[in-house]
Amino acid sequence: MENTSQHSPEDLLKLENQLCFPLYAVSRMLTKAYQPYLQALDLTYPQYLVFLLLWEHEELTVKELGEKLLLDSGTLTPLLKRMEQKQWLSRRRDPRDERSVIIGLLPAGRELQKAACHIPEQLLGHMGMSVTEFEQLRTQLNTLLTRLT
């Protein structure tokens, strides 16, 4: 009859009973697990996410990147400028709407995909999860993400 979960106001305030903490911690630890692979490519984790989108779409506006990554221009503009400096991508105004900035993949950025294509498999190993567990967790998180946005 013992219930492992505690629901009194005080117990709800314990770190171990929070959902937010494991989310926060796992997110950071997973980023850290990517580190050795990304560092070899001179990439940061959010830069890698930008590449995941550009490798698929070739060209995206800052607004579209922001919508997909849930990041605003305050984060993206400096990040994209750093990536531009490395010749990975180009930034240019859309001639049909000068408010928009189009981010385009450059050859050096396209080249990186070859070096990055095995990262997901390697990380999967790091996490030690079955494909079923993996997809279950991804589905749950995506559902939660929809509710939070």
Next chain:
Amino acid sequence: MENTSQHSPEDLLKLENQLCFPLYAVSRMLTKAYQPYLQALDLTYPQYLVFLLLWEHEELTVKELGEKLLLDSGTLTPLLKRMEQKQWLSRRRDPRDERSVIIGLLPAGRELQKAACHIPEQLLGHMGMSVTEFEQLRTQLNTLLTRLT
């Protein structure tokens, strides 16, 4: 016979097939969901996590805080100094081991607990999850956290 998950190297590089992205995004969106409640208390999210531990333990060394939150002194030291300035906690060297710094809850910090004690319930509502779902996800994340640390 259709398989919704794609396992070719190219598909594994799509953002939508990553586990890391929903983790990263949910973590940030959840932090943002805490924002209005924490802002009312002049707290940031990691500062709130420090309080969750201090409300339970009263006194902890920087090392212990770091072990529990998976943060290092490079993050904690400036964060704790800001909290010290607000008179929420004290920082003093341990007389028995001058290397350690003991973080102690001050009255103003203890007071905050009263104002914060309903935050978890309110967030639970925000997430729109059943208690079962909540605990299932928390368990999965904690397992993953163990593997990653």
Next chain:
DNA sequence: CAATATTTAATTGCACACAACTAAACATTG
């Protein structure tokens, strides 16, 4: 016990995140 190694915080430097604000381009509306 002296030399060396380890532990613990603090510091430095860089890259996010994000709120708040600005400025330019475009859209709407009377």
Next chain:
DNA sequence: CAATGTTTAGTTGTGTGCAATTAAATATTG
């Protein structure tokens, strides 16, 4: 079409995160 409103990036300032280094205190070891 002029005035107003909206959209889009960029800017500024603050607060994390974290790797790498430093410095002081303690532990270990020959």
